[in-house]
Amino acid sequence: MYKKRFDNRKFDELRPISAKTGIIKRADGSAMFKIGDTIALAAVYGPRELYPKFLQSPEKGILRCNYNMISFSGSGERVRPGPTRRSREISLVMEKALMPVLDLSDYPNAVIDVFVELLQTDSGTRCAGITAAAMALADAGIPMKDLVSSVSVGLVGNTIVVDLNKEEEDYEEGSGSVDIPIAMTPRTNEITLLQLDGKISKDKLFEALQLGKKACYEIYKVQQKALKEDYSLGVKNE
Amino acid sequence: MGDLLVKDKEVVVPGQELAFSMDYLPTGGAFRENDKIISSQLGLVSINGRLIKVIPLKGKYIPKKNDIVIGKIVNMSFSNWFVDIGCPNEAVLSFVNTSEYIDKGADLAQYYSFGDLIAAKINKVTRGTIDLTMKEPGLKKLVSGKIINVTSSKVPRIIGKQGSMITMIKEMLNCRMMVGQNGRVWIQGMPEDELLASKAIKMIEENAHMEGLTDKVKGFIENEKKKLGVKNV
Amino acid sequence: MNKEYIASLITKNMREDGRDLLEYRKPIKIEYGVSSKSSEGSARAIIGDTEVVAGVKMEVGEPFPDIPDEGVLIVGAELLPLSNPEFESGPPGIQAVELARVVDRGIRESNSIDIKKLCIKPGEKVWMIFLDIYPINDAGNLFDAAALAAFAALKDTKFPFYDKKEDKIDYKKKTKDSLPLLDEPVECTVIKIKNEFIIDPTIEEEGAMDARLTVAITKDNSICALQKGGEVPVTIEEVDKMIDIAFQKTKELRKVLQ
Numbered sequence: 001m002y003k004k005r006f007d008n009r010k011f012d013e014l015r016p017i018s019a020k021t022g023i024i025k026r027a028d029g030s031a032m033f034k035i036g037d038t039i040a041l042a043a044v045y046g047p048r049e050l051y052p053k054f055l056q057s058p059e060k061g062i063l064r065c066n067y068n069m070i071s072f073s074g075s076g077e078r079v080r081p082g083p084t085r086r087s088r089e090i091s092l093v094m095e096k097a098l099m100p101v102l103d104l105s106d107y108p109n110a111v112i113d114v115f116v117e118l119l120q121t122d123s124g125t126r127c128a129g130i131t132a133a134a135m136a137l138a139d140a141g142i143p144m145k146d147l148v149s150s151v152s153v154g155l156v157g158n159t160i161v162v163d164l165n166k167e168e169e170d171y172e173e174g175s176g177s178v179d180i181p182i183a184m185t186p187r188t189n190e191i192t193l194l195q196l197d198g199k200i201s202k203d204k205l206f207e208a209l210q211l212g213k214k215a216c217y218e219i220y221k222v223q224q225k226a227l228k229e230d231y232s233l234g235v236k237n238e
Numbered sequence: 239m240g241d242l243l244v245k246d247k248e249v250v251v252p253g254q255e256l257a258f259s260m261d262y263l264p265t266g267g268a269f270r271e272n273d274k275i276i277s278s279q280l281g282l283v284s285i286n287g288r289l290i291k292v293i294p295l296k297g298k299y300i301p302k303k304n305d306i307v308i309g310k311i312v313n314m315s316f317s318n319w320f321v322d323i324g325c326p327n328e329a330v331l332s333f334v335n336t337s338e339y340i341d342k343g344a345d346l347a348q349y350y351s352f353g354d355l356i357a358a359k360i361n362k363v364t365r366g367t368i369d370l371t372m373k374e375p376g377l378k379k380l381v382s383g384k385i386i387n388v389t390s391s392k393v394p395r396i397i398g399k400q401g402s403m404i405t406m407i408k409e410m411l412n413c414r415m416m417v418g419q420n421g422r423v424w425i426q427g428m429p430e431d432e433l434l435a436s437k438a439i440k441m442i443e444e445n446a447h448m449e450g451l452t453d454k455v456k457g458f459i460e461n462e463k464k465k466l467g468v469k470n471v
Numbered sequence: 472m473n474k475e476y477i478a479s480l481i482t483k484n485m486r487e488d489g490r491d492l493l494e495y496r497k498p499i500k501i502e503y504g505v506s507s508k509s510s511e512g513s514a515r516a517i518i519g520d521t522e523v524v525a526g527v528k529m530e531v532g533e534p535f536p537d538i539p540d541e542g543v544l545i546v547g548a549e550l551l552p553l554s555n556p557e558f559e560s561g562p563p564g565i566q567a568v569e570l571a572r573v574v575d576r577g578i579r580e581s582n583s584i585d586i587k588k589l590c591i592k593p594g595e596k597v598w599m600i601f602l603d604i605y606p607i608n609d610a611g612n613l614f615d616a617a618a619l620a621a622f623a624a625l626k627d628t629k630f631p632f633y634d635k636k637e638d639k640i641d642y643k644k645k646t647k648d649s650l651p652l653l654d655e656p657v658e659c660t661v662i663k664i665k666n667e668f669i670i671d672p673t674i675e676e677e678g679a680m681d682a683r684l685t686v687a688i689t690k691d692n693s694i695c696a697l698q699k700g701g702e703v704p705v706t707i708e709e710v711d712k713m714i715d716i717a718f719q720k721t722k723e724l725r726k727v728l729q
Contacts, residue, residue: 025520026554026555026609030553043552048556049328070506070526071547071601072511072526075642077528078601082562101253107326108365110326115552117553119506120506138251141280141294144278145253145278146253185253234295384473429476430483433487
């Protein structure tokens, strides 16, 4: 039975969060999102003409996400550079998580490139990446119907928790752990990312999703604050 | 007048609800969903009677017919140049639309080559295609001088009422200048004057909302010229 | 076109951002331990708007057969597409390779790391240091910022716990032992535009450059690495001048490393 979390957090408590936008001046938009020891950087370039031309869509623009972990971001051995099947899948689900809030019909033949780099990883990396990417898209002035906020929920032992860290993800006693990364649109509470790793009953899953909804809203508050504060600073520097 | 959920000049984020009413009309940076008006941008709310819009700090230039723009040649085919004008899509200049007479099948690179800068006018904007023309006096390849980039929304301020601001800078610094609606400004003169002109333009960009800006810029240029005069003695 | 403009400004002793020809942008900063929870050592170097991070991961492996009692240093660099709109995703191109190798040479040829002390069992087990460099914002002069970040990451490094019997590293347990460092190489890149020299070029100034010389200098003022880049040749007198400039300016960079 998992009665007390390894880091003493409450079951519905997130790790410490910090967020900042406009950190990469050469990019059209950028953001940093840190949750616990996981640090994600996101940069947006575009909309810009898409090369190679055969990838272009004459009906609307495309969103292209690239998720990467730098070599010294892993808690164990060095991460070999280059895309892996895992990073390619994460790039895909990130695109799917962000697309619902974008209307790219105004940008035929163009691409919006989102680059996400993990400087340090302690679980919840794709969630941190999506959260940072959403802020970066807003920072770039890309029209969005809503932000996207993302965090993991799950089961450790038999207890539903929010924002699993690596220790909890690796928990092996009893039924082990279940990791459920989710992303939601804060205004309409729709799910744009949903994955699950582990074994869970339907009842527990829906309990977890309810907790996840609340947790995503906590993430949204931080995104809003960072965007507004950094905007005001940007205006001051004008 | 229905429910306004935000104040004028408030900073909002995409997805934030601005008003709950059929009385308001979204005119930019916002959209209606059923009876709610929602922001699509990170920016400042601007409420004008029944019109609500959100003014973003950043954003790419939106091309409009008849705009004069400054672009860079980034590609070419048999009959077209492809020009970067800072938009999501590259603009197209057909060989029949330049001010020169060019034979069909001629080598386009002889006229404008990769990296060349041109002043052109937007002839037509359709979905994904921006057509340029140079068949107008004053539109030409820009040789020598320098280009600076500003936010396209600040261009009117840089030009000034009936061109008053830009003319003042041109005369004070003895520079030729051209302002593209796409936020690119071309300056040609002595290098130190080009530098001063670009500083003046940056000053206008940063203080666009200020009163008495023309006088402030005039004073700034006079001061800097005095300083330079001393330095070069 | 801006190339001519920048060159003519420089011939009049002026730069776009108002700096002197031999002036570094401000701030010049180093932050240590930016990935302290995952790396064995890491650092971020900032010169003006240019930002580079570097980090160290250590492994235990076999030495090279011809130097059985020496540890191994491998320096890599990846020009992250997030740092510059011109960079594309994909395996390191020649620009990244040059960056890594120039930084590597500065560290290796100065014998900064006492690699004999990295030997665990001669011919069988030595420590391997993987030093990776990543630009985060490329506003020009990646070489100098990368060299600073790289060496700062080495300074920040602590050995992870190595169980000799099990031949296993416990990355979660860090020791208090730093790397055996014997020197502190600092690199300065001098740019030639027409007949003038500048340091710490912005992106636009890099675009206008005729030639560059990166000079790595040790604590006792020896030159331990040189790299000439750019398409225009330089005379011996010019190299002499550029090296003098590097000697002068690395003093400033060295202070930041302290």
